[in-house]
Amino acid sequence: MPLAEIPLSVWRTRGHDFSFRGQTIRYWTAGQGEPLLLLHGFPTASWDWHYLWQPLAQRYRVIACDMLGFGDSSKPLRHTYSLLEQADLQQALLEHLNVTEPVHLLGHDYGATVAQELLARHHEGRAQIASCVFLNAALFPECHRPLLIQKLLLSRLGWLVARTFRRDDLVDCVSKIYGPCTHPSESALDDCWSLMVANRGMRVLHKLSTYPLERITYRERWVGALLAGGVPLRFINGAVDPVCGGHVVERYRQLVPEPDAVLLQGIGHYPHTESPTQVLHHYLVFRAHFQLGRPLKQA
Template sequence: MLNPNIWRSQQRDFHWQGLRIGFHDEGQGPVLLLLHGLPGSSWDWYRLWPMLTGQFRLICPDLPGCGDSDKPTEYSYRLNDQAQMVLALLAHLGIEQCQIVGHDYGAGIGMQLLNTDSNIRIGRCSWISARRGGDARYFLWRELWLAGPLGQLLSHCISEGLYGRYLETLSGPFTPISSQTRQDLWQLLCAHQGLQVLPQLLHYRYELPLSSETSMASNNAQQFIDGEYDPLSRHNRSNGSLWIKTGHFPHLEDAEHLAMLLTEFHRGHDAGSQAVFQNLRNGE
C-alpha cells in the first residue's frame, strides 16, 4: 500500500483565487477526472490508482477545504465554487475533454460541472454513492447536525474514535475499512485544521439536485454505482444503479470490482484494456 505521506509529498500545486490546491496528474490515455467524497481527499483513490493509471490519465485534486489543499474559514464552499476551481485546474493543464468519476460529494460537484458552461467537453460520467437533495434520508443524523446552526460548535467534539465509528456505520459488513486506512483518513481530515470547515462543506446538501433532476441533468452517458450495504443508498433501488457488495466506499472496500466497472464503462469492452486489468488482478 502506498504510504499516504509519500502520496502527499508527490502532489503538485495549483493556485486559484488565492488558494493552494494540491492535485495529482498521472497516467496515459483518456483523461479521467476523479472527484473525492466528503469527508475525504484525493488519497481516497489510492487503491484504484495502480489499476487505472495504465489505461487513463488520472487527474484528482484535493478539493478546497479537504486533504492538503487550503481550508479557509472565510470561503463559501458552494458546489459552483468547487466546480469553477476544477474547470480552472483542467484549463491550467490544457485539458480540452475529460470523463468524470465522482464519489459522494464529488458526484455533486461533477453534476454541477455538467450544468456549467465551459470550453471543456465532458464525456461519460460515473457517480459512486451519489446523494440526492431535498431528502434528509440521504444523510446520517450526525451529518445533519454538523450542517445545522450548531455545526461549528459540534465540530470541536469530533474525535478519531467517533470518526472511526462513522466509517464503520457506512461501510459494508463484509468489506470493513482497515484500522490503518481509518487512521490515514483521519489525519488527512484534520490536516490544516480541517475539522473547522467541515460544517461549511456539509452545507452542500442544500444544493444537491433531486433524483428526477439528476437523471435529466444532461445528455451525457451516466453510470450510477451504489453499495448494497450503504445505508444512504437503500432509497436508490429505482434509479438503475449497478450494485456492488460494499457500503458507502466501494473504492476503499472493493477497489478491484469497482475498477472493472469503471474500465468497462469508460473504455468500453475493449479487449486490450480488459487484458491489462486482468494482469493487475493476477499481480503480473
C-alpha cells in the first residue's frame, strides 16, 4: 500500500525554529521513543522524508531539520558552508531538544556524509550513535560520479551557474538521477523548487556544492568511521542512480567488514521518495534484527 504524502504546505506549518550561531534553523519533530535523526540530501530539504515521517513517528521520536543553506533555514551569503558545521548543527539541535540518549541516524546523500562525521565523533566519544542507515551516498569519494551541473557549480563560474539555474534545469537533473519509472510529479517538482529558492537560495547553491571536496579531504576519517565497527550499519541504495548507485554498493561490500547492503532495482538517487514503502520495510527489518541481537545478512 502506498504511503501517504504530507503536502509541503502542511509540512511547513508543523515546523519550529531555533537559533544556531546566529542563524535561524527550521526543524520538525514527532513521535515518542528512541530518537531517530533524519538527515536530508543536496540540494533539497527535510521534506524529502515526508512519506516516511508518519510511519516512523509511530515507532520512534523522529527529528529533522533543514540544514544551514537549505530549505526554509537561513542561507547566509557570506558564509563558508561545511559538512563539519552541519554535524555541529545536528548536535546543537539534539541539545536544544534535550536528547541525551544514543541517537539512530538515517541519512541520504549529503546527509549521509554528515552521518559519517557523527559516526567519527561517536568513536571519539563526542557523540552517542546507536545505529546508522545510509541512502544513496558517495560514502567513498572515489566512487562519486557527479553530473555536469555539479562540476560546473564547482568551477570558477559556479556563482554564475547557480544564479542562472532555473526550474527547467532542476527537471533536467531529476530526469538523469531518478529511476525510469519513478519520476516525481510536476507538483512535487514545484515544491522542491520552492524549497531551493526560499530565502534567495540560488545565491548560495555553488557554496553548498563544495561538499565533494570535503569528502576527499576527510576520506580517511569518514571511511574510517565505517570500518571501525561497534555501531550497526545498513546501506539502502537505488541501483540505477548514475551518481552513487550500485557501483558504490560494490565498493561498500569490498571495504566494510560484514557489509549489510540492500539494492533496490529500478530505483534512482531518491529511494525514500521513489519507493518509500521499500525503504521503510528495509529500515524496520534492520532495526528489528539488531535489537533482537540477530546477525544481519547481506541482502
